[in-house]
Amino acid sequence: MSDTATGETTVQTTVQTVGGPISIDQLGRTLMHEHLLVAFPGAESDTLHPTQSHADRVAVCVDRIEQLKDQGVVSMLDPCPNDLGRDIDLMLEVADRTGFQIVCATGLYKEDQGGGAYWKFRQQFGGSPDAISEMYIKELTEGIGSTGVRAGIIKVATGQPAISDYERMLLEAAARASVATGAPITTHTDEGVLGDEQQRILTEAGVPAHRIIIGHSCGSKDFDYHKGIVDGGSYLGFDRFGIEILQPDEVRVASLLRLLEAGCASRVVVSHDSVWCWGGSPIPDPEALAPLLAIWAPTHFIERVVPRLLDGGATAEQISMLLDENPRRFFAGETPPPLG
Numbered sequence: 001m002s003d004t005a006t007g008e009t010t011v012q013t014t015v016q017t018v019g020g021p022i023s024i025d026q027l028g029r030t031l032m033h034e035h036l037l038v039a040f041p042g043a044e045s046d047t048l049h050p051t052q053s054h055a056d057r058v059a060v061c062v063d064r065i066e067q068l069k070d071q072g073v074v075s076m077l078d079p080c081p082n083d084l085g086r087d088i089d090l091m092l093e094v095a096d097r098t099g100f101q102i103v104c105a106t107g108l109y110k111e112d113q114g115g116g117a118y119w120k121f122r123q124q125f126g127g128s129p130d131a132i133s134e135m136y137i138k139e140l141t142e143g144i145g146s147t148g149v150r151a152g153i154i155k156v157a158t159g160q161p162a163i164s165d166y167e168r169m170l171l172e173a174a175a176r177a178s179v180a181t182g183a184p185i186t187t188h189t190d191e192g193v194l195g196d197e198q199q200r201i202l203t204e205a206g207v208p209a210h211r212i213i214i215g216h217s218c219g220s221k222d223f224d225y226h227k228g229i230v231d232g233g234s235y236l237g238f239d240r241f242g243i244e245i246l247q248p249d250e251v252r253v254a255s256l257l258r259l260l261e262a263g264c265a266s267r268v269v270v271s272h273d274s275v276w277c278w279g280g281s282p283i284p285d286p287e288a289l290a291p292l293l294a295i296w297a298p299t300h301f302i303e304r305v306v307p308r309l310l311d312g313g314a315t316a317e318q319i320s321m322l323l324d325e326n327p328r329r330f331f332a333g334e335t336p337p338p339l340g
Contacts (some may be wrong), residue, residue, distance in 0.1 A: 077186070243272070
């Protein structure tokens with residue numbers, strides 16, 4: 001997956017989307033963590049809430065993307081792991097209808113909410129953990145199943161209060177696949193904890209720190225935690241704007257402004273972790289949460305958060321860095337500029 005080697009850094013000239021490789025310079029304004037669809041394992045068992053049709057899902061996603069295009073967004077990362085309902089056919093059709101650039105992931109989710117039962121059962125009968133890294137490598141270099149679509153990134157996830165043995169195995173498998181292919185990694189953290197431990201495990205296994213996004217870092221308001229990850233060389237994912245039920249945006253904005261003031265603008269990517277379609281009905285009463293869900297949309301950051309950042313002292317150049325430059329540099333594998 002590499003094109004030009006510069007010292008220890010391998011610079012990519014293309015990024016893999018579901019529609020095929022594009023030039024890094026075509027990536028443009030990019031949201032780095034949104035989901036067309038999430039289906040938790042077990043959603044298929046909920047016969048009281050049958051799933052949306054494929055056509056209905058396409059319609060919802062096309063509408064969302066047209067709204068994003070009106071804001072100048074041209075690309076997004078959908079880091080849905082393999083075991084959370086990843087739907088390549090849906091991504092392909094939506095990308096084709098809209099001309100939007102979607103990067104998909106290969107990976108497995110955290111133990112308590114992912115598909116661990118399958119992989120742990122398989123191992124009881126001799127299935128090797130190496131099969132997971134082999135799957136990642138195949139999906140990155142050859143394609144996902146029979147679709148011919150190649151993943152452009154690896155997704156890993158951990159729960160809390162500690163990284164489980166299963167999750168550690170997934171981190172190590174992701175690291176092996178990343179080292180073998182040059183693919184970057186994006187992570188899920190619960191409530192913005194253990195990202196520093198994720199970073200340590202991945203980098204000790206050979207993954208360059210600047211090829212890692214520590215996701216949901218905005219779940220923490222601990223500046224020292226954020227600065228430690230930045231000083232370790234990785235990107236922070238401030239990628240849950242609009243999820244007020246977990247934490248008010250005012251806390252995320254304050255934390256991000258502090259990082260910008262500290263010269264860390266080049267080490268943050270932004271998004272919402274919004275979910276446009278669900279498998280089953282994991283939110284039993286969406287009407288009760290309607291006011292909160294109304295702002296949990298992929299247009300929220302540009303519409304509502306950017307003005308608050310500018311009012312708080314952020315510059316237009318810093319906003320462009322968050323939305324344009326940092327995603328491009330991350331996917332290119334360029335060494336980030338010095339802090340400050």
